[in-house]
Amino acid sequence: MKQITFSYTTKLTFDDDVHDHSFALRIIPPDSPVQKLLQYDLHITPLTQYCQTVDAFGNHVISGYINEPHRFLDFTIKGRAEVDLSQSRTDFLPCYRYPSELTKPDASIQAFFADHRTACDSSDPAACAAFWSELLSDTLRYEKGVTCSGTTAAEVMAAGAGVCQDFSHLLISFLRLHGIPARYMAGLAYCNGETHAWVEYWNADHWEGIDPSNNCPVSENYLVLSQGRDFADCSINRGVMLGNYTQQMQLVRSVLS
Amino acid sequence: MGTISLEHSSRLYWLGRYTERTFRTLEALQGLYDKTIDDTAAYTAYLAAFGLPDSYDSSTAFFHCFLYDKSNCDAVAYSLERAYDNGIVLREAISSEALSFLQIAKDTLKRSEHAENILLSLLPLKDTFYSFWGCIMDQVYDEEAWNLIFCGKSMERLMLSLRLKAPYAEVSRIFQKLCRRLRFVPEGTPYRCDPERLEKLTAYLSSETGYNMHTAQAIHELERIFEVSP
Amino acid sequence: MTHTEIRQAEEAQSLFTEAIGNAGEINELLRRYGVKFGIYKNGVFKEQFFPFDPIPRVIPAEDFHLIEKGLVQRVNALNKFLFDMYHEKQIVRDGIIPEDFIYLSKGYLAQCEGITPPGEIYSHISGIDLVQGKDGAWYILEDNLRIPSGASYPLIARELTRIACPGAFAQHHITDNRNYAELLRDTMEHVNCGGIRAILTPGRYNAAYFEHSYLAELTGAVLVQNDELFVEDNKLYQRTYNGGKTQIGVLYRRISDEYLDPLTFYPGSVIGIPNLMEAYRSGNLGLINAPGNGVADDKGIYYFVPKMIRYYLGEEPILQNAPTYLPFYDEDRQYVLDRLDTLVLKDVSEAGGYGVVFGSDLTKEQLSELRDTILAEPRRFIAQEVIDFLDLPILDNGRTVLRKADLRAFVLTGKETKVWASGLTRFSRNPDSFVVNSSQGGGFKDTWVLSR
Numbered sequence: 001m002k003q004i005t006f007s008y009t010t011k012l013t014f015d016d017d018v019h020d021h022s023f024a025l026r027i028i029p030p031d032s033p034v035q036k037l038l039q040y041d042l043h044i045t046p047l048t049q050y051c052q053t054v055d056a057f058g059n060h061v062i063s064g065y066i067n068e069p070h071r072f073l074d075f076t077i078k079g080r081a082e083v084d085l086s087q088s089r090t091d092f093l094p095c096y097r098y099p100s101e102l103t104k105p106d107a108s109i110q111a112f113f114a115d116h117r118t119a120c121d122s123s124d125p126a127a128c129a130a131f132w133s134e135l136l137s138d139t140l141r142y143e144k145g146v147t148c149s150g151t152t153a154a155e156v157m158a159a160g161a162g163v164c165q166d167f168s169h170l171l172i173s174f175l176r177l178h179g180i181p182a183r184y185m186a187g188l189a190y191c192n193g194e195t196h197a198w199v200e201y202w203n204a205d206h207w208e209g210i211d212p213s214n215n216c217p218v219s220e221n222y223l224v225l226s227q228g229r230d231f232a233d234c235s236i237n238r239g240v241m242l243g244n245y246t247q248q249m250q251l252v253r254s255v256l257s
Numbered sequence: 258m259g260t261i262s263l264e265h266s267s268r269l270y271w272l273g274r275y276t277e278r279t280f281r282t283l284e285a286l287q288g289l290y291d292k293t294i295d296d297t298a299a300y301t302a303y304l305a306a307f308g309l310p311d312s313y314d315s316s317t318a319f320f321h322c323f324l325y326d327k328s329n330c331d332a333v334a335y336s337l338e339r340a341y342d343n344g345i346v347l348r349e350a351i352s353s354e355a356l357s358f359l360q361i362a363k364d365t366l367k368r369s370e371h372a373e374n375i376l377l378s379l380l381p382l383k384d385t386f387y388s389f390w391g392c393i394m395d396q397v398y399d400e401e402a403w404n405l406i407f408c409g410k411s412m413e414r415l416m417l418s419l420r421l422k423a424p425y426a427e428v429s430r431i432f433q434k435l436c437r438r439l440r441f442v443p444e445g446t447p448y449r450c451d452p453e454r455l456e457k458l459t460a461y462l463s464s465e466t467g468y469n470m471h472t473a474q475a476i477h478e479l480e481r482i483f484e485v486s487p
Numbered sequence: 488m489t490h491t492e493i494r495q496a497e498e499a500q501s502l503f504t505e506a507i508g509n510a511g512e513i514n515e516l517l518r519r520y521g522v523k524f525g526i527y528k529n530g531v532f533k534e535q536f537f538p539f540d541p542i543p544r545v546i547p548a549e550d551f552h553l554i555e556k557g558l559v560q561r562v563n564a565l566n567k568f569l570f571d572m573y574h575e576k577q578i579v580r581d582g583i584i585p586e587d588f589i590y591l592s593k594g595y596l597a598q599c600e601g602i603t604p605p606g607e608i609y610s611h612i613s614g615i616d617l618v619q620g621k622d623g624a625w626y627i628l629e630d631n632l633r634i635p636s637g638a639s640y641p642l643i644a645r646e647l648t649r650i651a652c653p654g655a656f657a658q659h660h661i662t663d664n665r666n667y668a669e670l671l672r673d674t675m676e677h678v679n680c681g682g683i684r685a686i687l688t689p690g691r692y693n694a695a696y697f698e699h700s701y702l703a704e705l706t707g708a709v710l711v712q713n714d715e716l717f718v719e720d721n722k723l724y725q726r727t728y729n730g731g732k733t734q735i736g737v738l739y740r741r742i743s744d745e746y747l748d749p750l751t752f753y754p755g756s757v758i759g760i761p762n763l764m765e766a767y768r769s770g771n772l773g774l775i776n777a778p779g780n781g782v783a784d785d786k787g788i789y790y791f792v793p794k795m796i797r798y799y800l801g802e803e804p805i806l807q808n809a810p811t812y813l814p815f816y817d818e819d820r821q822y823v824l825d826r827l828d829t830l831v832l833k834d835v836s837e838a839g840g841y842g843v844v845f846g847s848d849l850t851k852e853q854l855s856e857l858r859d860t861i862l863a864e865p866r867r868f869i870a871q872e873v874i875d876f877l878d879l880p881i882l883d884n885g886r887t888v889l890r891k892a893d894l895r896a897f898v899l900t901g902k903e904t905k906v907w908a909s910g911l912t913r914f915s916r917n918p919d920s921f922v923v924n925s926s927q928g929g930g931f932k933d934t935w936v937l938s939r
Contacts, residue, residue: 022718022761024750051721053768056600063750063765065719094576095597098590229597238750240761259733260683262715266728345521346691349703349710353643357519364519445729 017069018243028060033087040079088206100229106154273409275340358389510541538930557806569609594781664909668705677901678773682736737773
């Protein structure tokens, strides 16, 4: 068991006024047998009323609406949580066994899968996960700027490079081809100053975590912010706004200690 | 009821304006047709009143263009199409019954294009419009919605009367009517009058001499009468 | 035509002389009231009048009684299935329906997991397509539980046929169908979470705009578009022209699930309302129909509906499906491949009459191509026996001819499930076609449900 303090900030800046801005944030760590949120503070500016619900995948959703013109949206969460890997998550949805929009295998993923699948034992999810994670770290280059948030597993396969999100999507794609349920985890980890992404796979009766971009199992240094079938279910921040802005800058900073 | 959206309010207002424009244009053209029997060049005065160039070979060409040419924004057919465009998205507000009269009007106008006697074939069109407005009076229970249509209607009528230099007595009556309509417009909506402009307009139209001297200024103020342009 | 068919046509001609005589007037009235549907031809929007045939379809009271019982049963089971799917999934755990048919279906929306709609109702308005076989039996052809359209056409047509042929209505005991507005209003009010009733349309250029605006007029609902709506405090509001806002308690939305909320579904949707799903999830909004219903009207799931009726209600299905095979099952696959040239193949991912192939129309090469596609993606298809439809008489240039027709029955679920004593009878104008969809050039007729 480990106690961690965390903070996470996003600053959205627009080059002109925006209005009618609806947003949905997934930044409050959801409680589970593995992690308990002990205390937190949430700040959103411009000051606005917001509501909180829990979505289909168990994530906290903060939703709000800003009608008045504004040029920025900042939100910060700071808090303390307890992470205990001797416990495990058991919340299950059958959709985690099936392809999703961003992880759908194309012909080349299927061919790659067919070439290598015999090297691991489909009946042992842990061995499978470790095998594909290893194989990915050998085949895929970790490189920023090659992919974006909407990049699919198939596109990553073609590009041969990507970031934590892309490693996770490909690993999920392979595991689901084995028939092993797998899901996308978004959150904070010690290793970097932004948000991180990793994978959980279903092992008989519970979830286990693996971090494919670092090719290692997850530790008590990983704090989950949201989970889902792929990145699209886990966006930290989704928003729709009106205005004549042409660009939107996003600054993200996260600290885990 | 408090369920009129901005888009809807503008549709209602312009439905009023375009139906009135269709009707009054038709009426003016019918009058002109009568004059043309004695003077084939009578239509040129009509063009002049609106500041339009005379590019027509004959009065027949003029009438055809001003009645049926949907690409001519001063034509009856054009206004009627715009009225219908606004009406079709207001079915639930004005009733299917009222909307059906706009379809009938379109059909009548279309048929008259190939009629031997255009004037005779256009007669039912006026009946149709009277039915349409009667239907609006009868079927539209939301007074705000109702008032918006008639604001548009009175506004259009005053505008055309000023441009066509209608007799003062008529203009004065129409102006009074518009003022009554405008008083019912709720606060906070784009159809509230700018009080200063209304005051100026009232001054211009308070006497026949004022009207004769300041028609152009009156039109100028009327065009900008709303605080926010709808 | 066979001898019996000729007699059938002649009978129709003599029975409905009044209606036939006034066919022109009725169509003229329909035109006047703007009974149109929009279609896109080569990317250009066009409005078409929906051709109306004056000879009504007559459904005897005892037939309708059976249809009514069967449809109430079917829709109740489908509603229970939808609740189960987005909650415990007991029917899958119990092995009645293979998991693949749920989670590979495009209509399943994981984002709706765990949401309990007001009254636990998912399909408030169900459009169930039926056909009558030559043997007189009614078969279910398809369930439409997303946004089934078409109720407005028979509704306004009745208004006009009663004007054009009062004699026929005086002579026969025809159930009045003009209560649809009331049924719809009650259905909406039943799930109203506090606020006004509204119908959401994508706009004038939608194929069914006439229907949206006509139903709004009849039910007294406000017809809205997304740009006047917003969600604040997880409540849906209409922005009014005086700068105020009015809460909407129930929204009959006529746009597809994937465009409904850009913050939950397709992010590029410009016709949706951001955070609409949050308002819905929080119980502040009734949505008609519930998002995610596509999982229950998938052509693949159709096969399992009789099983659902037994499973959830413990009853035997009153109305039968058309005999259907799933190539997904080994034993069915062999049968389908052996008899490909006599069956109808339906691609489960297509709708609106598209993706339907009659084996008998295909060349040898096309058949073998289809065989390969089925072997590669067995779950993508269902196969059905071609039902020997009971053709209906229609008027064609003054002559009575027989054409294929179906019946879309409308079933409304509020406090209880009710079948509207009417329906949309669509027919194909083309003598060789089985496809009756309006988007494919079909017409419609009035449907008389006899009260005795």
